[in-house]
Amino acid sequence: MFKRSILALALLSALAPGVARAQQATLVFTAIPDEDETRLVERFNKYARYFQVKLGVPVKYLPVKSYPAAVTAFTNNQVQFAWFGGLTGVQARLAVPGSQALAQGAEDVQFKSYFIAHTSTGLQHAKEFPKGIEGKTFTFGARASTSGRLFPEYYIREALGKEPEKAFSRVGYSGDHSRTIQLVQSGAYQVGVLNHLVWEQEVKSGKVDTKAVSVIWETPTYPDYHWVARGDVDKTFGAGFTDRLKASILAIDDPELLAIFDRTKFIPAKNEDYKAIEDVGKLTGLIN
Template identity: 40%
Template sequence: MKKIVKTLAALSLIATAGATFAQDVLRVSAIPDEAPTELQRKFAPLGAYLEKELGVKVEFVPVTDYASVVTALTSDKIDLAWLGGFTYVQAKQRGKVTPLVQREEDSRFTSKFIASTASGAQSLKDLKGKTFAFGSASSTSGHLMPRYFMQKQGIKPETHFKNVAYSGAHDATVAWVASGKVDGGVLNSSVWDKLNEAGKVDASKVKLIGTTPTYYDYNWTVRSNLDAKLQKKLAAAFLKLDAKKPEDKEILELQRATRFIPTRPNNYKGIETAAREAGLLK
């Protein structure tokens, strides 16, 4: 009898281990704030790491624009998404989502204002009557927060600049300014630093003319009805990434992170306020 009980207990443990989560594929996406090939390159090592930590297949689901990520997450088409602060606020308005972790850097994020050297501009005021580019209309660091801080300075983009355009992505904004398509633009500090480190910014054509105050930005967010155990394991996987370990260092460097830290909805109250004041959120 004892042998039968032990056997049943063992089988129960095996069954439980094999059915820890209700799903066997974790569908992940990200706002397309950079070129699709770059997003895939950045995610590949992280995806492999998460598969190992979670014991489930991790599948990256590319999208064409910011709105598509919000729609996919709030309609249960994806499980986990890399969102900007503004897209998180938009997702929270449309459905039940939970912000899990953010990079430590995202608690003090900034945007960079740039101008073509040909414009002769040294500041935003010098770009009056010239052309300007934001990133995506739904971008926190490429549109919302820069617009918010500009308006605090008394600069209304639609009247200050000759024309306002949207490049769709941070790296595209730099390319537009460098090519002379626009006289100035704004992008997030992380991409600006990365492009400079990679030698992809021609200093003879593009220059930095300003930096915004700090604000909260990016985070990894899950749909709230994702298996609770899986949510906890996901957060733990991000939090234990350690830059001192060579295998983790590569992942963190690609994510432009020193480490990940927990985050919470209240961190993004400021962004929600900025969006309402800028007329971008009802």
């Protein structure tokens, strides 16, 4: 037993090079897991193949389970670029100085959130902020979601004059947009908020029981999802690599690839486009 344990320890040292070996120049990317992860790996492997052909370097996709895990992979240089939401993108750029926003979906310039409610609440669709949601049970999406948390929280604070924990009888964080729909639909929470694209998509695919849950308010628009690359990518992959990466994203016109993101095309983005997110992040205390 004892001898065997020593063997185990010796073998552990064989593990360590696995970490060092990963230093080879493979370009790795990730994406925040913001909705149903059905075949997420399969879908993003299509992107990996696309980038590999366009850029001539090995490209891999790293699946993650949560928003902060995506940011951490970026901070650790485990991935060199990523598809972030507005807030996670800002978090990532603050954590890795020199990083750049590369591109966003055409739809991301004017993104919005939908507040949804269970029919039993009696809340109806309205133009103004639905003040009747006060005192109900409420679920956000992921804690670090822009459309499922940050801007909704900002508008809640603005309209009701208090933080969500005080405004609602219970506040939950479902984890992702699809789950928010599920939880409000089953009545587990009375009201919720999510990314408008995911709502449209799930309604279209027949996954939503529109008799049980409906949209009661649309937020004003804000900038959201974007591709971000680390500042040191050129150092590893050669001068001008970041520009080539950006160009290869903007050149995506294959409807199948675009459908994965539910976007019509990608357009250029720059860090300043997300100033509003940083400001709101500071206002709500989500960013230091």
